[in-house]
Amino acid sequence: MKIGIMGTGYVGLVHGAVLSSYGFPVTCMDVDAEKIDRLAAGISPIYEPDLDELLTGGIEAGTLSFTTSAEEVVQSSDVIFIAVGTPAMDDGSANLTYVHEVMHAIGKYANGYKVVVCKSTMPVGTNRSIANYLDGVLKTRNEPFRIDVASNPEFLRQGKAVSDSLSPSRIVIGTENEEAKRMLQTIYAGYMRQHVPFLYTNPETAEMIKYAANSFLGVKISFVNELALLSEKVGANIQDIATGMGLDDRISPHFLQAGPGYGGSCFPKDMQALVGVGQKNGEELYVVRAAVAANEKQKAKMVDKISGVLASNGSLRGKTIAVWGLSFKPETDDIRFAPSYDIISGLVARGAAVKAYCPQGMKQAERAWTDLSGAVAFCESEEDCARNADAIVLMTEWKQFKASGLDSIVKSMRGNVFFDLRNLFADHPRIRLLFDYYSVGSDERRLYSLEEA
Structure with missing residues (x-):
């Protein structure tokens, strides 16, 4: 199973590096070419304990790569994690500009069945709106395949993000689709063996859990x-x-x-x-x-x-x-x-x-x-x-x-x-x-x- 990570900030970079350490082929994408060049050389743009070692290990093992091409990530991945920023606007609401850019890229370049996973913190209802948008795009393109969307909020503490990713307190999966659920269970099988608590719910509840916590x-x-x-x-x-x-x-x-x-x-x-x-x-x-x-x-x-x-x-x-x-x-x-x-x-x-x-x-x-x-x-x-x-x-x-x-x-x-x-x-x-x-x-x-x- 090939994994794509859209966004290389504190969430996307750590998540991608950890998944690559489990042996999954992971490609991380960012629009910042200079940042991607440095990451490809094993140089992290952020400080997080133990992250440098994970990056170097993934690059040397060939399981972790970086690109500026959204098309490459979308077409080569089975599961695509959206991990871009959702900064606050002046009125306090979440700015979903980067989420929409990723959503449009997925709709444009998708070449087969995909599971899109919302890792970024997004307002309640965003998951369903992404799913509706992608359904509409695929119908317009007259494609025979579908794209499933799931919410999988992160609960990383900065300064302990790597350890939290390796040993999470819980895994929350919000989806109403069994295939998406199964693929995420495959990715997180190691956590099941660790007896990490899993909560399966609908997308709106998963989105609310993050905000509520x-x-x-x-x-x-x-x-x-x-x-x-x-x-x-x-x-x-x-x-x-x-x-x-x-x-x-x-x-x-x-x-x-x-x-x-x-x-x-x-x-x-x-x-x-x-x-x-x-x-x-x-x-x-x-x-x-x-x-x-x-x-x-x-x-x-x-x-x-x-x-x-x-x-x-x-x-x-x-x-x-x-x-x-x-x-x-x-x-x-x-x-x-x-x-x-x-x-x-x-x-x-x-x-x-x-x-x-x-x-x-x-x-x-x-x-x-x-x-x-x-x-x-x-x-x-x-x-x-x-x-x-x-x-x-x-x-x-x-x-x-x-x-x-x-x-x-x-x-x-x-x-x-x-x-x-x-x-x-x-x-x-x-x-x-x-x-x-x-x-x-x-x-x-x-x-x-x-x-x-």
């Missing part, structure tokens, strides 16, 4: 972040609160870590898209909408928190702030909708000079954040970033930051304020002796003293 996690993050803001005012400790909540197995401790807000390519756009689907169908999703608003509030509150400590009049003019971490989470270079962008923008707007360091996110930030060009100085290390700074703002909880030499770092700074927006150092035995330390979700002045530390 991401939105629920986003709601959970916004909930704990609002509790963190309240905890700071009443003298409670959000980490202990989260631990107490998480011990209830109906709640679990996952996604109860307070911070500067959620980001990335999934939660923000998927939650906005789900709100839009609700409005389109006359059903307001108040909880999801409130979580989106709370996330925006959380980022603004972090700017206020930093400004409130460093400046009595709200102006940060003359202050230099070192930002550690730009990617929306560790172990990825993805800076899309990262809280770091909004917080840095807020600090710059108040007059601060910002220095930044991220183990993987700086290249993406330099390329994408053109409006901040000249306002942010990108550094070669966290030590370089902190030098002569008035304060450090830890934005992303990269493991290497935990191992930083804080004793020497504080000596190189002009000030000694440390804003730990991920509570990475909350239990550090000496952090409060070295720095004027601020975490998220606790009133340091009430909970700690230098004598206790």
Whole structure:
């Protein structure tokens, strides 16, 4: 069985590389010729742990290839995965431009029976509209074969995408066609042997599962972040609160870590898209909408928190702030909708000079954040970033930051304020002796003293 992957982003590239490691002949297609040339040479355009090894292994084994030709992929593949981006538009709805381009290419070049699998996150009803379109095209072409369409949403965590692909939490297949179901079962036979849970449902339900899962996690993050803001005012400790909540197995401790807000390519756009689907169908999703608003509030509150400590009049003019971490989470270079962008923008707007360091996110930030060009100085290390700074703002909880030499770092700074927006150092035995330390979700002045530390 030959597999085609349309799109070589975080989802398509990882999915294609993993399937090729199982021995399937996989061809990945992208319109970006330079990107394809680099991929063919084994050079990944994204950072994802273990991905480079998979790419090299697939290329050397001859099971993984790359092309810019949609015609080649469509005509040579039995199963075609649509894994292109569905970015948010200004109104929050999903932009299906790239999906439509792939859909039109499949209708134009199909030369026999195919199974088209929607891997990208798509609004409810997209799967069926693709199926209807392809049926119409084939009738117009007077073709004797058919094309079946299935929904197979991805549940990859960036930074753990390869491991999630190799050992998924579940496989959701939305189709009403037995042949499509059978072919996907053949592709995912290894997961069946791993006893990975499989859920078979209709396309609309499969599409909703993806939006529902991401939105629920986003709601959970916004909930704990609002509790963190309240905890700071009443003298409670959000980490202990989260631990107490998480011990209830109906709640679990996952996604109860307070911070500067959620980001990335999934939660923000998927939650906005789900709100839009609700409005389109006359059903307001108040909880999801409130979580989106709370996330925006959380980022603004972090700017206020930093400004409130460093400046009595709200102006940060003359202050230099070192930002550690730009990617929306560790172990990825993805800076899309990262809280770091909004917080840095807020600090710059108040007059601060910002220095930044991220183990993987700086290249993406330099390329994408053109409006901040000249306002942010990108550094070669966290030590370089902190030098002569008035304060450090830890934005992303990269493991290497935990191992930083804080004793020497504080000596190189002009000030000694440390804003730990991920509570990475909350239990550090000496952090409060070295720095004027601020975490998220606790009133340091009430909970700690230098004598206790």
